[in-house]
Amino acid sequence: MRLDQKPIRKGGEVMKLLKIEESQGFYSTDGDNYKKIDEINKDDLLKLVDITLSKDVEFDDYDEELLGNQAHQVVYKSILAKLKDLDARSEEFLDQSERLFLSEFEKYKEQES
Amino acid sequence: MKKIDLHIHTIATISDNHFDFSIDNFSTYVSRSGLDAVAVTNHNIFDRHQFREIRNALGIKVFPGIEINYFGGHLLLIDEGEDIDAFTRKTDKVSDKIQEIGDYLTNVELIDIFGDLNNYLIIPHYEKGPPVNAAGFDAIADFVEAGEVDSAKKFIRCIKDDGKLTPVLFSDAKISDVMDRFPSRHTYVDCGDLSVTRLKECFRDKAKVALSPDEGNKLFSIFDDGQRISTGLNVLLGERSSGKTHTLNRISKEIDGCKYIRQFSLVQQDEGDYERRFNDDLTRRKSVFIDSYLAEFKAVLNDISNVDITENHAKVEKYVRSLLKSAAEVERRDAYSNTVLFSETKFEISQDEVLVKLIESVRQLIENIEYRDVIEKHLDLSSLRNLACELIESLWGKALLKKKRGFVNEMIRDVKQGLRIRTSATQVEEVDLYSCSLDDRKVAKFESVAKELQKESVISEEHIQVFRIVARKGPFNGPGEIKTVSGLRTAFSKAYSYYQSPYPYLLELRKNDALSPSEYFKYFAKFTYEILNRDGFAVSGGERSEFRLLQEINDSQNHDILLIDEPESSFDNIFLKGEVNEMIKDISKVMPVIVVTHNATVGASIRPDYILYASKEMENGAVSYRLYSGYPTDKELVSTDGKTLRNFDVTLNALEAGSETYKERRRGYEAIED
Numbered sequence: 069m070r071l072d073q074k075p076i077r078k079g080g081e082v083m084k085l086l087k088i089e090e091s092q093g094f095y096s097t098d099g100d101n102y103k104k105i106d107e108i109n110k111d112d113l114l115k116l117v118d119i120t121l122s123k124d125v126e127f128d129d130y131d132e133e134l135l136g137n138q139a140h141q142v143v144y145k146s147i148l149a150k151l152k153d154l155d156a157r158s159e160e161f162l163d164q165s166e167r168l169f170l171s172e173f174e175k176y177k178e179q180e181s
Numbered sequence: 182m183k184k185i186d187l188h189i190h191t192i193a194t195i196s197d198n199h200f201d202f203s204i205d206n207f208s209t210y211v212s213r214s215g216l217d218a219v220a221v222t223n224h225n226i227f228d229r230h231q232f233r234e235i236r237n238a239l240g241i242k243v244f245p246g247i248e249i250n251y252f253g254g255h256l257l258l259i260d261e262g263e264d265i266d267a268f269t270r271k272t273d274k275v276s277d278k279i280q281e282i283g284d285y286l287t288n289v290e291l292i293d294i295f296g297d298l299n300n301y302l303i304i305p306h307y308e309k310g311p312p313v314n315a316a317g318f319d320a321i322a323d324f325v326e327a328g329e330v331d332s333a334k335k336f337i338r339c340i341k342d343d344g345k346l347t348p349v350l351f352s353d354a355k356i357s358d359v360m361d362r363f364p365s366r367h368t369y370v371d372c373g374d375l376s377v378t379r380l381k382e383c384f385r386d387k388a389k390v391a392l393s394p395d396e397g398n399k400l401f402s403i404f405d406d407g408q409r410i411s412t413g414l415n416v417l418l419g420e421r422s423s424g425k426t427h428t429l430n431r432i433s434k435e436i437d438g439c440k441y442i443r444q445f446s447l448v449q450q451d452e453g454d455y456e457r458r459f460n461d462d463l464t465r466r467k468s469v470f471i472d473s474y475l476a477e478f479k480a481v482l483n484d485i486s487n488v489d490i491t492e493n494h495a496k497v498e499k500y501v502r503s504l505l506k507s508a509a510e511v512e513r514r515d516a517y518s519n520t521v522l523f524s525e526t527k528f529e530i531s532q533d534e535v536l537v538k539l540i541e542s543v544r545q546l547i548e549n550i551e552y553r554d555v556i557e558k559h560l561d562l563s564s565l566r567n568l569a570c571e572l573i574e575s576l577w578g579k580a581l582l583k584k585k586r587g588f589v590n591e592m593i594r595d596v597k598q599g600l601r602i603r604t605s606a607t608q609v610e611e612v613d614l615y616s617c618s619l620d621d622r623k624v625a626k627f628e629s630v631a632k633e634l635q636k637e638s639v640i641s642e643e644h645i646q647v648f649r650i651v652a653r654k655g656p657f658n659g660p661g662e663i664k665t666v667s668g669l670r671t672a673f674s675k676a677y678s679y680y681q682s683p684y685p686y687l688l689e690l691r692k693n694d695a696l697s698p699s700e701y702f703k704y705f706a707k708f709t710y711e712i713l714n715r716d717g718f719a720v721s722g723g724e725r726s727e728f729r730l731l732q733e734i735n736d737s738q739n740h741d742i743l744l745i746d747e748p749e750s751s752f753d754n755i756f757l758k759g760e761v762n763e764m765i766k767d768i769s770k771v772m773p774v775i776v777v778t779h780n781a782t783v784g785a786s787i788r789p790d791y792i793l794y795a796s797k798e799m800e801n802g803a804v805s806y807r808l809y810s811g812y813p814t815d816k817e818l819v820s821t822d823g824k825t826l827r828n829f830d831v832t833l834n835a836l837e838a839g840s841e842t843y844k845e846r847r848r849g850y851e852a853i854e855d
Contacts, residue, residue, distance in 0.1 A: 105520075106516070106519065106520035106521065106522075107520075107521055108520075108521060108522060109521045109522070109525055110522075110525050110526075110527070110528060110589055110593060113589045113592055113593070114528075114585060114586065114589050117585045117588055117589055118585065121585075137516070138516065138517075138603070139515075139516035139517045139519070139520055139600070139603075142517065142520075142596065142599040142600050142603065143520055143522060143596050143599075143600070145599075146592065146595045146596045146599055147592060147596065150588070150591070150592045150595070154588065161584070161588075162581070165577065165580055165581045165584055166577075166580040166584075167577055167580070168537065168540075168573075168576060168577075168580070169540055169544070169569075169573045169576070172540075172544055172569065172573065173569075173570055173573045173574075176547070176566035176567075176569050176570050177570055179566055180563060180566050180567060180570070
């Protein structure tokens with residue numbers, strides 16, 4: 069995604085990134101296939117961050133009773149808090165990214181258009 | 182020849198110190214200096230009412246003009262003056278654009294406001310501050326016939342150098358109601374009508390501009406009474422108290438960038454005090470030299486300022502230990518430690534220095550004005566702009582990725598923390614092996630550079646006539662020497678025990694809070710900076726004075742005029758006739774020099790280009806001071822008010838105490854010889 073574009077929100081299609089089923093936490097990077105949260109690695113996390121910034125996403129809320137697996141509890145709770153926070157301020161996150169050479173970029177684009 | 186001054190201020194702007202304009206002083210200046218044309222050139226402003234008042238009052242050609250802030254420097258733009266109102270409309274736009282110090286016009290804006298610049302005299306500051314930068318200059322080079330300089334020396338230099346513009350020397354004076362003297366910087370032009378068109382033609386031919394009306398560039402005006410001196414070597418003669426030093430003082434006030442070696446200034450009566458001054462001077466020069474020599478070493482030192490190899494090694498140790506422990510404790514692994522994130526490492530976050538440099542380079546290719554022709558011959562500007570945009574987008578993409586990775590790293594850290602407190606399994610410590618390895622390389626490089634620095638060698642040898650300035654480097658021979666260099670009351674003995682191993686030595690220096698990290702570079706090698714005489718020995722007291730005189734004369738090359746007051750009062754004739762005369766002669770080939778002397782060795786054997794004679798005379802019961810001048814071969818020396826003296830009498834009186842004494846002395850020498 070280009071930085072000078074606003075994040076595209078897909079109306080209607082909301083992707084569920086984190087869910088709880090059968091006392092276990094799951095995550096998905098495509099909205100269809102879910103893997104156990106204890107298998108998540110840093111590349112998966114980066115994909116979740118990308119999706120959160122570019123699409124409408126949702127997550128199952130943390131519920132200690134529903135999520136019985138204690139190791140899953142630790143991982144799920146922490147990731148959920150971070151992603152929810154990111155989702156809430158995704159525009160701010162993108163807008164405040166470093167944009168060196170912005171004036172040059174705008175000038176050259178204008179000259180070439 | 183017409184005498185012109187096309188750079189004059191009549192309004193105090195934000196670029197000037199305050200002054201109140203005086204039309205009376207402007208008239209007096211014009212008539213006393215015998216000017217044929219002037220231009221009113223205030224900073225970024227033109228006042229047509231004031232201009233009309235000036236034009237009506239002066240009775241000579243007055244050009245309307247403006248001094249514009251342009252690309253970091255200033256340029257004069259002078260109009261023919263046929264339509265003052267139209268010119269005002271244009272200059273008002275300049276005033277609108279330049280409101281604050283630091284504002285300036287670009288070439289595009291300049292042309293936008295004034296249209297065809299061929300209709301104006303465009304004279305940029307050339308060898309004068311603040312100069313127009315190269316890019317700004319090139320952009321208007323086709324419209325520029327002459328450049329302004331600020332001294333006779335620079336005028337001559339531009340005249341002689343075919344690669345330089347035609348120089349013009351103007352007063353840049355502020356015509357205020359308080360003027361104790363009038364400026365003497367003017368240019369003579371061989372030009373029929375005084376119009377912008379004719380002046381432009383005239384400036385295209387260097388032979389048509391000069392510093393004097395009839396002597397070309399051999400002489401130039403020094404005072405507002407029309408007194409001229411040579412652009413080469415002048416000798417100023419005169420009896421005691423005849424106003425010679427006073428004349429030099431006046432010149433030093435008149436000319437900025439004057440190097441003035443005053444009488445006795447290089448020889449102190451108090452030998453101890455003199456030695457201290459000499460050594461202070463030497464220390465200053467040594468310090469400047471060392472700072473510049475060690476600039477690269479400082480950069481290396483700076484590069485490892487945050488490197489802590491010991492800590493790095495400890496981290497690697499810890500990592501290896503935790504890795505082995507974790508492997509040995511397989512049975513302790515549980516649901517927490519089995520999660521992937523428990524053993525996950527963080528993303529490396531690298532800097533995009535290469536990409537930034539690349540964009541900067543492409544930007545330079547696009548923006549460069551000086552070499553635009555060559556660049557466009559080989560590269561298409563449009564492609565370059567597209568390339569720049571794509572690279573900038575890549576940079577932004579990388580910046581965003583960096584930010585996302587940083588965010589993920591925070592997630593990993595939080596999860597790991599949460600898991601660690603719940604498990605009894607050992608978590609493998611994180612370590613950045615790449616940066617640890619890079620740090621090791623940096624330290625190795627630093628060690629090799631520092632050891633090279635400690636090797637004994639001569640690093641610079643400069644000759645000033647018979648003297649040599651020799652700079653050497655080598656190792657410190659004990660902590661006392663380092664302490665002396667530091668100038669601090671702190672012990673170096675512990676650190677010195679590591680001196681052979683530069684990195685541990687540096688770590689020891691770091692432990693000493695009394696030392697400033699910015700000074701560390703001085704503690705790695707010893708430098709000596711010595712002045713040796715012709716025999717290769719350190720200079721004696723007398724030689725020190727000689728050396729300083731030669732050095733002062735040598736330094737004068739960066740100035741616009743050199744004044745020396747009675748060198749014979751401090752030095753012996755053999756030294757003066759040899760080294761000093763030779764150096765003064767050389768320097769006078771590129772800049773004006775005035776030597777005040779009573780001494781025949783200096784005054785006559787130096788073969789001056791021009792003679793000045795200061796005289797104190799009684800007139801109608803009052804004392805008056807007068808300067809006479811002429812070429813050494815002239816029979817008579819003439820004052821600016823037309824009085825004359827016989828050159829032969831003046832020279833013999835001043836240098837040989839009169840012709841009788843001279844003849845007597847000659848007979849004496851002949852008798853000895855016989």
